[in-house]
Amino acid sequence: MEYKAPLETYNGRIREVTIGRGGKAIRVGGGDILPLHHFEGRAANRPVVALEVDDNGAAGWAGPVVEPFRDVVHDPVKWAGRCLELGADLVCLHLEGTDPQGANRTAAEAAALVKKMVRELNSPLIVYGCGDDKKDVEVLTAVAETCKGENLLIGPAVKENYEAILKAVADNGHCIIAQTPIDINLEKELNVKLLKHLPQERIVIDPLSSALGYGMEYSFTIMERTRQVGVVYGDTAMQMPVIADLGRECWKTNQAKADGQQGMVWESITAMSLLLAGADILVLRHPDNCRLLKEAIEGKL
Amino acid sequence: MILIGESIHIISRAVSEAVRNREVAPIQALAREQAKAGADYLDLNLGPARREPQAIGSWLVNTVQEVTDLPISLDTMNPAAMEAGLALCKARPILNSASGKAESKELMMPLAIKYNAQAVISVITDLGCPPDVDSRVESIMDTVAYANGMGIDSEDIWVDPIILPVGADQKQVREALEFIRILPDLLPGVKSVVGLSNVSNGTPGYLRGILNRTYLVMLERNGLYAAIADVLDEELVELNSGGLKDVRVLIHRVMDGEPVDAEALPEKEKNYVKTARVLMGDALYSHAWLES
Numbered sequence: 001m002e003y004k005a006p007l008e009t010y011n012g013r014i015r016e017v018t019i020g021r022g023g024k025a026i027r028v029g030g031g032d033i034l035p036l037h038h039f040e041g042r043a044a045n046r047p048v049v050a051l052e053v054d055d056n057g058a059a060g061w062a063g064p065v066v067e068p069f070r071d072v073v074h075d076p077v078k079w080a081g082r083c084l085e086l087g088a089d090l091v092c093l094h095l096e097g098t099d100p101q102g103a104n105r106t107a108a109e110a111a112a113l114v115k116k117m118v119r120e121l122n123s124p125l126i127v128y129g130c131g132d133d134k135k136d137v138e139v140l141t142a143v144a145e146t147c148k149g150e151n152l153l154i155g156p157a158v159k160e161n162y163e164a165i166l167k168a169v170a171d172n173g174h175c176i177i178a179q180t181p182i183d184i185n186l187e188k189e190l191n192v193k194l195l196k197h198l199p200q201e202r203i204v205i206d207p208l209s210s211a212l213g214y215g216m217e218y219s220f221t222i223m224e225r226t227r228q229v230g231v232v233y234g235d236t237a238m239q240m241p242v243i244a245d246l247g248r249e250c251w252k253t254n255q256a257k258a259d260g261q262q263g264m265v266w267e268s269i270t271a272m273s274l275l276l277a278g279a280d281i282l283v284l285r286h287p288d289n290c291r292l293l294k295e296a297i298e299g300k301l
Numbered sequence: 302m303i304l305i306g307e308s309i310h311i312i313s314r315a316v317s318e319a320v321r322n323r324e325v326a327p328i329q330a331l332a333r334e335q336a337k338a339g340a341d342y343l344d345l346n347l348g349p350a351r352r353e354p355q356a357i358g359s360w361l362v363n364t365v366q367e368v369t370d371l372p373i374s375l376d377t378m379n380p381a382a383m384e385a386g387l388a389l390c391k392a393r394p395i396l397n398s399a400s401g402k403a404e405s406k407e408l409m410m411p412l413a414i415k416y417n418a419q420a421v422i423s424v425i426t427d428l429g430c431p432p433d434v435d436s437r438v439e440s441i442m443d444t445v446a447y448a449n450g451m452g453i454d455s456e457d458i459w460v461d462p463i464i465l466p467v468g469a470d471q472k473q474v475r476e477a478l479e480f481i482r483i484l485p486d487l488l489p490g491v492k493s494v495v496g497l498s499n500v501s502n503g504t505p506g507y508l509r510g511i512l513n514r515t516y517l518v519m520l521e522r523n524g525l526y527a528a529i530a531d532v533l534d535e536e537l538v539e540l541n542s543g544g545l546k547d548v549r550v551l552i553h554r555v556m557d558g559e560p561v562d563a564e565a566l567p568e569k570e571k572n573y574v575k576t577a578r579v580l581m582g583d584a585l586y587s588h589a590w591l592e593s
Contacts, residue, residue, distance in 0.1 A: 184585065185585070185587045186587070186588075187587075188585050188589070189587035192587060192592050193589060195593070196592075229585050233585070235584065237585075237587075237593050238585065
C-alpha cells in the first residue's frame with residue numbers, strides 16, 4: 001500500500017502586503033499555510049529581514065551593533081545604504097530622535113529625513129515613531145503626507161492613537177503597523193477597527209516582540225496563535241502578516257550589554273524562534289545575524 | 302431557570318458604603334427592585350467581611366428580610382459572617398459557597414447542616430480552579446462525596462463550575478458549558494448554579510449584557526438549574542421566562558454548529574449570533590466582537 005502523508009489543508013489565507021513601489025517593492029505574507037509548513041501548501045513569499053537604523057546617532061546602542069556602522073551612525077541615510085549593502089532586504093528606521101523625553105526633533109525634521117532616505121535609497125522602508133502616542137501622531141502624519149504615494153510601512157498605530165495615524169496612512173497611500181501589547185484579544189480589536197478603513201493588504205500586525213529571557217515565550221505564543229486563528233480558523237481580522245521588531249529588545253538586555261558575543265546569540269535565537277512562530281518581517285540590529293537569518297530562511301543552514 | 306439576584310454585592314460602591322454606614326435604604330431599595338424584577342432568591346455578597354463579620358452578616362440579612370420574603374443566598378468566604386446570617390434566615394437559605402478546599406470542608410460545610418441550608422459547592426480545591434472538564438469532574442466528585450458523607454443530601458447541593466471571563470480565557474467558557482451538560486450523569490440529583498456575570502467581567506460595561514444573556518440561554522439549554530445574575534436586565538429575565546424565541550433558536554443553532562447567515566439578520570439577532578459564536582469559541586474574542 002502506498003504511503004500517503006496526512007496533510008492538512010486550511011480555510012484561511014494570509015494576505016499579501018506590498019511595501020515600497022516599482023520594481024524594488026517587497027511583498028510579505030501571502031500563502032495558506034502555518035509558518036514554514038511548506039509541505040502543506042503554498043507560501044507566496046519568504047519572510048524578510050530588515051536592519052534597524054536610528055535617527056539619533058545610535059544613542060544607547062550596544063558596542064557590537066554600532067561597530068559595523070561607526071562611521072555612518074550620524075548620517076541615517078548612509079547608514080541605511082550600508083544596511084542594504086550588508087544584505088538587509090529592507091531598512092527599518094526608528095525615529096527615536098523625535099522622543100519628547102529625548103532630542104525632541106520636530107515632525108517636519110523627521111519627515112524631511114524620511115523623504116531624503118526614500119529618494120536616495122530607492123528601497124522599501126519601514127518607519128517607526130518613537131512610541132510616544134501623542135508625538136507619533138504628529139510625526140507619522142507628517143511622514144505620511146511628505147512621502148505621499150511611497151507606500152511606506154508606518155507605525156506603530158496603537159489603541160490610543162490609531163484613528164489619526166490610520167487617516168494619514170490611508171489618505172497618502174501607505175501601509176500601517178498595528179501594535180498591541182502581547183494580547184491576542186486586544187490585537188484582534190485593533191485590527192477590527194483598522195479594517196473598517198483599510199484593506200487587509202495594507203496592514204501588518206506587531207504583537208510586540210520580547211527578547212529571550214524577557215518574555216519571548218509570550219510573543220511566540222501570540223504570533224503562533226495569530227497565524228493559527230487566521231489560517232486554521234479563517235478569522236479575517238487575523239490574516240495579516242506579522243512584524244517582529246526584536247533587535248532593539250535583544251540588545252538592551254543585561255546579557256547583551258555585558259558581553260557582545262552573548263548579544264549576538266540573544267538576537268539570533270530570538271529571531272530564529274519568532275521566525276518559527278510565524279513572523280513575516282524580522283527587524284534586527286546586527287548584519288551578521290541578518291545574514292544568518294537569511295540563510296535560515298533560504299534553507300541553507 | 303431559578304434566578305438569584307446579584308445586585309447586593311459588596312464590590313458595588315453604593316452597597317459597600319451602605320453596609321459600612323448601616324444605611325438600610327439603599328440595600329432595601331435593591332432588594333425590592335430585584336424582587337419586583339422577578340428574582341427567586343437574593344444573593345447577599347459580603348465578600349471577605351474582615352471587620353465585624355457577625356454584625357454585618359446579621360445586619361444585612363435582617364435589613365433585607367424587612368422588605369422581602371424572598372429566600373437568601375448568603376455569599377461570603379467568612380464563616381463567622383456566614384453563620385451569623387444563616388441563623389437569622391426565615392426562608393430556607395443557600396450557603397454560597399463551599400468548595401473542595403480543606404478550610405471550606407472544615408468550616409463551611411458544617412454550617413449547611415447546622416442551619417439546614419442548601420449549599421453551593423464549587424469545583425475549586427486547594428490547587429485552585431481546575432482547568433478543564435475532566436479535572437472539574439474529578440474535583441467535584443470528590444467534594445460532593447465528602448459533603449454527602451457529612452450528611453448534606455445531593456438534592457441540597459448546587460454545584461458551581463466557576464465561570465471565567467471570556468476576555469481572560471475564552472476556552473474556559475465552553476469547558477463550563479460542557480461540564481453543566483454532563484453533570485446530571487455524573488452526580489444524579491445535584492443542582493447546578495453559576496455566577497453568570499463573571500463571563501463578561503473585564504468587558505466594557507455597555508457590552509456586558511449581551512454576553513450574560515447569550516450565555517444564559519446556552520447554559521439553560523445544557524441543563525443549568527440556577528444562575529446568580531443581573532435580574533435588573535429586563536431582556537435577561539424575558540429570555541429566562543421563554544421570551545424572544547427567535548433569538549433562543551438562533552443561539553441553539555450556533556451551539557449545534559449549524560450554518561447561520563448572521564449578516565442577513567436584523568441587528569439584534571445578528572449580535573446574538575456573533576456573541577454565541579464567541580462564547581462557543583468559534584470566533585476569537587475581542588472587545589470589538591460585534592463590529593466584525
